[in-house]
Amino acid sequence: MTQVTQITDLNEVVRKAAEYRETQDESVRDRIVSNIYNEAETLASSVVSHLERRVDWDRKIDNIVTSRILGYPLMLALLGAVFWVTLSGANVPTDMLANFFFGLEEHLSALFFQFGAPDWLHGLVVLGTYRALAWVVSVMLPPMAIFFPIFTLLEDLGYLPRVAFNLDRAFKRVGAHGKQALTMSMGFGCNAAGVIAARIIDSPRERMIAILTNNFVPCNGRFPAIIAISMIFLAGGVISVYGTILAAAMVVALILIGISVTLLVSWLLSKTLLRGEPSTFTLELPPYRKPQIIPVIVRSLFDRTLFVLTRAVIVAAPAGALTWIFANIYIGDLSVIGYVAGWLDPFARAIGLDGIIVLAFILGLPANEIVVPIMVMSYLAAGSMLEFDSLLAFRQLLLSQNWTMLTALNFMIFSLLHFPCGTTLLTIRKETGSLKWTVLAATIPTIVAVLVCFIIAQGARLTGLV
Amino acid sequence: MEAKDSEFTLSRLRVGERGVVTSLHAQGIIRRRMLDLGLVPGTVVESVRRSPAGDPTAYNIRGAIIALRAEEGCKVYVELL
Numbered sequence: 182m183t184q185v186t187q188i189t190d191l192n193e194v195v196r197k198a199a200e201y202r203e204t205q206d207e208s209v210r211d212r213i214v215s216n217i218y219n220e221a222e223t224l225a226s227s228v229v230s231h232l233e234r235r236v237d238w239d240r241k242i243d244n245i246v247t248s249r250i251l252g253y254p255l256m257l258a259l260l261g262a263v264f265w266v267t268l269s270g271a272n273v274p275t276d277m278l279a280n281f282f283f284g285l286e287e288h289l290s291a292l293f294f295q296f297g298a299p300d301w302l303h304g305l306v307v308l309g310t311y312r313a314l315a316w317v318v319s320v321m322l323p324p325m326a327i328f329f330p331i332f333t334l335l336e337d338l339g340y341l342p343r344v345a346f347n348l349d350r351a352f353k354r355v356g357a358h359g360k361q362a363l364t365m366s367m368g369f370g371c372n373a374a375g376v377i378a379a380r381i382i383d384s385p386r387e388r389m390i391a392i393l394t395n396n397f398v399p400c401n402g403r404f405p406a407i408i409a410i411s412m413i414f415l416a417g418g419v420i421s422v423y424g425t426i427l428a429a430a431m432v433v434a435l436i437l438i439g440i441s442v443t444l445l446v447s448w449l450l451s452k453t454l455l456r457g458e459p460s461t462f463t464l465e466l467p468p469y470r471k472p473q474i475i476p477v478i479v480r481s482l483f484d485r486t487l488f489v490l491t492r493a494v495i496v497a498a499p500a501g502a503l504t505w506i507f508a509n510i511y512i513g514d515l516s517v518i519g520y521v522a523g524w525l526d527p528f529a530r531a532i533g534l535d536g537i538i539v540l541a542f543i544l545g546l547p548a549n550e551i552v553v554p555i556m557v558m559s560y561l562a563a564g565s566m567l568e569f570d571s572l573l574a575f576r577q578l579l580l581s582q583n584w585t586m587l588t589a590l591n592f593m594i595f596s597l598l599h600f601p602c603g604t605t606l607l608t609i610r611k612e613t614g615s616l617k618w619t620v621l622a623a624t625i626p627t628i629v630a631v632l633v634c635f636i637i638a639q640g641a642r643l644t645g646l647v
Numbered sequence: 648m649e650a651k652d653s654e655f656t657l658s659r660l661r662v663g664e665r666g667v668v669t670s671l672h673a674q675g676i677i678r679r680r681m682l683d684l685g686l687v688p689g690t691v692v693e694s695v696r697r698s699p700a701g702d703p704t705a706y707n708i709r710g711a712i713i714a715l716r717a718e719e720g721c722k723v724y725v726e727l728l
Contacts, residue, residue, distance in 0.1 A: 465714075
């Protein structure tokens with residue numbers, strides 16, 4: 182090292198450096214990094230002084246949230262609390278919005294008739310487009326406007342890395358990455374966001390697992406529907422403390438099913454298509470920060486709520502119009518929807534659903550938000566529903582279509598496990614750059630959903646529960 | 648690689664114990680990640696907490712709390728303080 186030779190050519194320098202690095206193996210880098218740290222330490226110690234901290238709150242909080250006894254129950258309780266607040270907070274505004282929009286619908290209809298508009302125009306605009314919009318807004322907006330800010334607060338607080346810390350072992354066991362807990366959390370907001378978030382996982386194999394299984398977390402387009410159905414069938418559509426707790430427990434149970442399926446599918450993938458050893462894992466547990474409550478609420482309302490709602494509305498309007506058309510074009514004495522639904526019915530019955538539900542899920546491919554509106558509209562076109570302005574009316578509609586506890590449960594399970602929405606699939610295509618994996622990302626969940634629903638339906642029928 | 652009785656690794660530190668890094672027995676990208684975190688010889692590391700599932704373990708490395716799995720922890724040799 183003391184030998185000095187003069188080199189003037191820059192390329193020569195680079196070549197020499199590379200040559201030198203070859204012979205020195207790891208030790209050069211080690212020495213460089215060590216020196217940088219020593220230098221930084223010297224500098225820091227001369228200018229930085231630490232205040233004597235009275236209480237180490239971070240440590241105290243972490244002692245609780247990652248404790249052996251309380252760690253997992255607390256995670257569950259927190260999840261339950263978030264959904265309970267969302268559920269019970271969303272009820273009243275949902276009914277109010279539904280009331281408002283369907284009150285407005287009457288005026289709209291009156292206006293159409295006053296100007297002598299033809300029936301098909303009134304049907305297409307009011308009964309199709311407007312109704313779908315009204316439904317998407319009144320069912321989606323309140324839960325989103327409550328859930329997003331709460332979730333953003335938890336995110337800002339720094340709680341999510343603790344979740345990853347608690348769950349890492351389970352993910353390691355199935356051959357996945359501990360940070361998958363983080364991408365899963367992002368999935369609650371939007372699965373497409375969860376898929377993009379999988380970039381934080383360095384190992385391509387584990388990143389792919391995270392992408393392919395993100396869908397098993399119910400996104401914002403799905404859990405308002407899940408919430409509505411569990412409110413209807415577990416709380417009887419009436420707002421009561423007991424009922425909302427029961428419905429929130431149902432949502433938490435579904436999420437636990439989703440997490441179990443995530444782990445199971447991750448394990449299967451890492452034993453078959455994505456074989457390999459778990460890679461390294463380093464995760465920082467950052468200091469807790471006091472969230473800036475007002476900016477968080479404003480940001481999540483505008484950046485997330487309005488963004489997601491706009492997307493839903495853009496898809497819902499044409500979907501509503503199309504659904505109305507298909508529900509009103511008749512082939513013989515059956516509408517197109519009735520025809521397709523009838524064709525799907527035997528299969529749908531086998532998995533505890535009905536033809537219209539399956540059709541709604543298929544037509545809901547562009548955005549999960551429109552599954553319920555499509556289903557409602559198809560039912561309405563077939564049935565005889567007069568007033569339609571609350572959860573109770575929704576309950577009556579479903580009961581009149583022979584919904585049972587099994588239908589409700591399997592609707593929720595199918596919603597939880599089925600193929601991701603179009604936006605998520607496009608995002609997967611972009612992130613993986615592969616059509617093959619995108620197709621798999623759609624097929625794997627679909628097979629899982631059909632299988633699980635089939636088992637539940639047949640089990641319930643064999644044991645005589647339904 | 649010195650084979651004295653300092654063949655004690657991070658993952659064997661009990662919660663609350665501290666050790667000084669003596670050497671890293673990892674290659675390639677893992678080694679680089681560890682160096683980036685500040686795990687260089689001479690660094691004092693404290694084992695702060697274990698996940699309720701038993702693994703990973705969080706360490707205080709130069710003021711940052713970093714969680715490492717046992718697989719990584721056993722590649723960092725330390726001397727118990």
